[in-house]
Amino acid sequence: MKTAAETDKQRWARETLAPALEQSPERAASFTTISGRPIERLYTAEDRAGIDDARDLNDPGNFPYTRGIHATGYRGKLWTMRQFAGFGTPEETNRRYRALLKAGGTGLSVAFDLPTLMGRDPDHELSLGEVGKCGVSVMSLADMEMLFDGIALGGITSSMTINSPAAMIFAMYLVVAEQQGVAWDALSGTIQNDILKEFIAQKEYIFPPRPSMRIITDIFAFCSKEVPRWNTISVSGYHIREAGATALQELAFTLADGLEYVQWGVDAGLDVDDFVPRISFFFNAHSDFFEEIAKYRAARKIWAEAMRNRFGARDERSWKLRFHSQTAGVSLTAQQPHNNVVRTALQALSAVLGGTNSLHTNSLDEALALPTEEAATLALRTQQILAYESGVTAVVDALGGSFFVERLTKDLEEGALEYFNQIDKMGGMVEAIERGFPQKEIAESSYRFQREIERKEKTIVGVNDFVQEGEPPIEILYIDESASERQLARLEALKRTRDNARVGRALDGLRTAASGTENLMPRILEAVRAYATLGEMCDALRDVWGEYEEVPVI
Amino acid sequence: MRKLRVVIAKPGLDGHDRGAKVIARALRDAGMEVIYTGLRQTPQQIVSAALQEDADVIGLSILSGAHNHIVPRLMELLKEKGLDDVLVVIGGIIPDVDVPKLKEIGVKGIFLPGTPMQAIIEFIQTHARARTALG
Numbered sequence: 001m002k003t004a005a006e007t008d009k010q011r012w013a014r015e016t017l018a019p020a021l022e023q024s025p026e027r028a029a030s031f032t033t034i035s036g037r038p039i040e041r042l043y044t045a046e047d048r049a050g051i052d053d054a055r056d057l058n059d060p061g062n063f064p065y066t067r068g069i070h071a072t073g074y075r076g077k078l079w080t081m082r083q084f085a086g087f088g089t090p091e092e093t094n095r096r097y098r099a100l101l102k103a104g105g106t107g108l109s110v111a112f113d114l115p116t117l118m119g120r121d122p123d124h125e126l127s128l129g130e131v132g133k134c135g136v137s138v139m140s141l142a143d144m145e146m147l148f149d150g151i152a153l154g155g156i157t158s159s160m161t162i163n164s165p166a167a168m169i170f171a172m173y174l175v176v177a178e179q180q181g182v183a184w185d186a187l188s189g190t191i192q193n194d195i196l197k198e199f200i201a202q203k204e205y206i207f208p209p210r211p212s213m214r215i216i217t218d219i220f221a222f223c224s225k226e227v228p229r230w231n232t233i234s235v236s237g238y239h240i241r242e243a244g245a246t247a248l249q250e251l252a253f254t255l256a257d258g259l260e261y262v263q264w265g266v267d268a269g270l271d272v273d274d275f276v277p278r279i280s281f282f283f284n285a286h287s288d289f290f291e292e293i294a295k296y297r298a299a300r301k302i303w304a305e306a307m308r309n310r311f312g313a314r315d316e317r318s319w320k321l322r323f324h325s326q327t328a329g330v331s332l333t334a335q336q337p338h339n340n341v342v343r344t345a346l347q348a349l350s351a352v353l354g355g356t357n358s359l360h361t362n363s364l365d366e367a368l369a370l371p372t373e374e375a376a377t378l379a380l381r382t383q384q385i386l387a388y389e390s391g392v393t394a395v396v397d398a399l400g401g402s403f404f405v406e407r408l409t410k411d412l413e414e415g416a417l418e419y420f421n422q423i424d425k426m427g428g429m430v431e432a433i434e435r436g437f438p439q440k441e442i443a444e445s446s447y448r449f450q451r452e453i454e455r456k457e458k459t460i461v462g463v464n465d466f467v468q469e470g471e472p473p474i475e476i477l478y479i480d481e482s483a484s485e486r487q488l489a490r491l492e493a494l495k496r497t498r499d500n501a502r503v504g505r506a507l508d509g510l511r512t513a514a515s516g517t518e519n520l521m522p523r524i525l526e527a528v529r530a531y532a533t534l535g536e537m538c539d540a541l542r543d544v545w546g547e548y549e550e551v552p553v554i
Numbered sequence: 555m556r557k558l559r560v561v562i563a564k565p566g567l568d569g570h571d572r573g574a575k576v577i578a579r580a581l582r583d584a585g586m587e588v589i590y591t592g593l594r595q596t597p598q599q600i601v602s603a604a605l606q607e608d609a610d611v612i613g614l615s616i617l618s619g620a621h622n623h624i625v626p627r628l629m630e631l632l633k634e635k636g637l638d639d640v641l642v643v644i645g646g647i648i649p650d651v652d653v654p655k656l657k658e659i660g661v662k663g664i665f666l667p668g669t670p671m672q673a674i675i676e677f678i679q680t681h682a683r684a685r686t687a688l689g
Contacts, residue, residue, distance in 0.1 A: 114566070114567035114568055114618055114620075115567060117567075118567045120567065125596060126566065126567050126594060126596065127567065128566075128620065128623045128624065128627075129566065129619070129620030129621070129622060129623025129624055130566055130567050130568075130618055130619075130620045133618055133619040133620060134568075134618055134619065198569075202569050202570065203569025203570070203571060203593055204569050205569075242570075242572070243570075243571075243572050244572050244576075330572075333667065333668055334666055334667040334668055335668050367647070367667050367668075368647065368649065369619075369647070369649060443575055443579075446572055446575070446576055447575075447576055447579050447580075450576050450580070450671065453670075454670055454671055454672060460668075463668045464670070473650055476649060478649060478651065479619060481622075549592075550592065550593070552571070552575070552590055552592045552593075553575075554575045554578045554579050554582075554588075554590055
């Protein structure tokens with residue numbers, strides 16, 4: 001019997017659920033997502049309270065784009081399958097790129113080694129053992145010429161994962177285009193160029209936050225005039241999540257970083273609609289299926305509203321959040337590595353159902369090493385099976401209207417707005433980072449998750465349950481020291497043959513520019529053309545700005 | 555009895571410090587005195603920290619593949635300073651083929667991805683106490 005005050009859900013709980021629970025209790029007292037978010041057993045129409053379909057969802061292609069930025073979803077154009085690759089010397093990686101393009105790829109994604117990412121030449125003490133290990137070594141324009149040798153830059157898009165030295169690496173790419181006779185306004189691609197998440201999570205920073213932000217606004221200003229089709233930044237939650245953040249923290253801190261970049265651009269005198277359309281995002285595709293889907297949907301809505309309402313953007317391209325996603329490296333296990341194929345496929349499916357614009361799928365062996373060619377091919381095939389066999393690309397936002405997914409989307413949005421309030425009160429993301437706020441939040445979450453695994457409150461198949469003894473090892477890619485020796489020899493030859501007086505003048509010019517307020521890009525381009533090394537250019541800026549050292553939070 | 559003193563260090567250029575920070579906290583919660591050096595430490599700096607902190611244990615977190623350069627250098631320096639009784643353990647991504655070489659030069663524990671924190675804690679308690687007793 002239904003009483004006046006009782007809702008349908010309460011009646012169901014009393015009449016149907018209670019006897020069922022009595023007969024067989026549930027497997028656990030409570031259920032949570034991988035991020036620790038409590039999940040109810042059932043969502044019904046009642047859980048959509050406070051959600052207005054026209055305002056909060058609208059239709060695909062319409063503001064606030066919760067259901068996607070394209071009216072046709074993937075029926076028009078599939079996501080870009082962009083696999084990240086790079087190792088050893090520029091010649092070795094060039095061969096891999098040519099093979100990828102021959103196999104039908106239209107985009108490249110460059111992985112640089114740690115000395116390049118940190119702006120150190122291979123002969124620096126800290127480069128010991130690191131040259132060519134995690135990516136390709138690029139020391140100067142000469143290496144960039146070799147990396148793209150025989151590849152027409154006008155016909156491809158290139159994504160380059162480079163942050164602190166992004167301006168220098170980008171300048172090298174521009175000069176190679178010039179040498180090939182390709183106009184800068186015909187170039188398209190992306191530089192990651194997201195320094196805030198480096199301070200928060202991945203820690204590949206060189207200079208202190210404020211001069212680092214100035215390099216970025218200089219790039220915004222330079223590109224809006226000279227390289228208008230280039231994506232000047234890829235605001236990244238990926239690394240924030242990998243460092244241990246929850247889905248909510250990834251969402252909130254990434255978008256807060258995005259807001260900070262827009263604010264700095266506006267403060268530097270740029271018009272919002274001149275640079276915001278070239279801002280793109282990069283999210284993690286982690287293991288909790290529905291929470292991830294809700295995260296992407298919430299991200300689009302929050303960004304659209306912030307751009308229109310907070311920054312007064314009028315161009316709808318400024319409202320539309322475009323994002324790349326990558327499956328969660330941190331979820332891969334060294335144990336029973338073939339299980340990683342299944343994990344990656346599910347994660348990739350969540351990114352697709354969440355409307356990703358571009359996707360990288362990890363290889364099964366990446367908890368052990370850089371991927372073998374065979375493993376990398378299987379990872380790409382996983383995307384092709386999703387795209388061409390699963391059927392999920394035939395319909396736009398298949399989960400729109402789901403009681404559960406819409407509730408989760410709304411809850412994540414509200415959680416992110418609460419974080420924005422806290423960060424705004426601190427004075428913005430740069431200040432929050434200087435106080436260690438996001439760092440501390442992430443460290444807490446990662447420790448909590450590790451303890452949940454130890455206590456078996458969360459199961460990882462093959463690691464803390466369903467363990468298998470005596471597994472046979474799989475074949476992995478082993479990178480030896482030969483790349484380092486070749487790069488060291490080449491560096492020595494470069495310094496012998498270039499016009500060192502010109503290099504000296506260019507580096508002095510860079511120091512002068514760094515001490516003042518002029519746009520740094522023309523000075524960097526001059527140093528690149530003179531074949532100054534990446535280490536020399538970064539050292540010139542270190543002379544002026546110093547290096548950042550964090551106070552570690554544990 | 556005094557607490558075990560552990561230096562947790564991140565050598566090389568890599569900044570991925572999730573593992574180093576989680577294990578630092580777990581060892582501290584297990585009652586050890588933990589000194590985390592922060593990022594980008596040279597072998598020289600790590601040995602200095604161990605000397606200065608009178609460490610019983612050095613824990614290295616290495617994911618980048620640079621272990622074959624960094625670890626032999628560190629072991630050499632430890633020997634030079636008379637610290638070759640300090641327990642050295644490594645956590646991170648170490649290819650199987652490199653494990654015997656590292657053990658041969660004196661690394662006692664190598665913990666690959668997925669190792670429970672409790673296993674690392676127990677390993678350190680078992681192997682480092684011997685040194686304290688002898689010392």
